[in-house]
Amino acid sequence: MSELDQNARHASKMAKKKAARDRMMATKEGEKGLIIVHTGPGKGKSSSGFGMILRCIAHDMPSAVVQFIKGAWQTGERTLIEANFAHLCQFYAMGEGFTWETQDRARDIAAAEKGWEKAKELIRNPEIKMVLLDEINIALRYDYLSVDDVVQFLVEEKPPMTHVVLTGRNAKEELIEIADLVTEMSLVKHPFRSGVKGQKGVEF
Template sequence: MPRLTEGRRMTEQSPEADNARHAEKAKKRKAAHDRMMEGKTGEKGLLIVHTGTGKGKTSAALGMVFRHIGHDMPVAVVQFTKSPSWDTGEARLLRRFPELVTLHIMGEGFTWETQDRERDIAAARAGWERARELILDERHHMVLLDELNIVLRYDYLPIDEVVTFLRDAKPADKHVVVTGRNAKPELIEIADLVTEMTLVKHPFRAGVKAQKGVEF
């Protein structure tokens, strides 16, 4: 029979000792966490960017929208590329809370579907003007600008105009969330929180189409 070390004997013969060590480690972690949190007392309206090639950018943003709804805090959502004719699960759900959600679906589909740059630019401009109004409206605690990064990527809106407004005109207590891959460096620079979704594996590459309840 292999010889047990003192540490292994204590582990195998004394669960109480294991529990005591675990409790001591947890106590130290809590103390460190409490020290870190002592200076974290401020609140502010955040500019949040979800970007990257991985799936989940809009889904994560909608999670924050639903948290606001759960706290009875009004929100606004502007979707820049989705078309009003699309039957999406999020639109169905958001419309169930008209007293808390202002929803504007301003797109005409993806650019390869419209194949008309002038129409895409006009739709992006209309969406942006509505977004500005909603951000300045004190009723809304958060505004989600879904796929704004897409229209910025294709230069349908001037990045300088968007950055200047979000940096200088956004109310100090207003949260604004921007989604879409290929976020512009200028937007990332002024953001408070930036998350990049990384693509590791996607069923689309294996021939699986977008599915109800997962993608829309």
């Protein structure tokens, strides 16, 4: 087959795909605030959430972040947002650090509950278009928060046009059930297993 024929065949194939896509898009109407869950053992859950926060910032959409685990850890995204975009994105680091560092369940529960109260306040504010609940799935996994309470609040009180992003491995089934978008990050390889520590710009 000549290059000219290949080009013509490709053009025909793409035209059919476009027609099918246009028909599908014609059935999609309206918008809604989404409940988005990023979970799984692979890297990228928080990174994806912060990518959406930066999109909101780029569109001048007010947003907010509540971190449930990485409290005292000064991450690159926190530094960037607080230094440059505080007028568009509120940032609250409410955690006490990783659970194996605190070794204090009562303290972890208190921090998670305080973070959840702040999260509810932010989500209830209709001016805020997206709220990232970073690592909340960890708090739910260890029962620092009640998944029933979180689910009920999101279903009954989240404003219709507010997006809420919840990250962390081992997302509860109850949360997955009500979510509009769920992505599970799979782990294929990780440098930590080869003796490489977490590095600035990659992990934080």
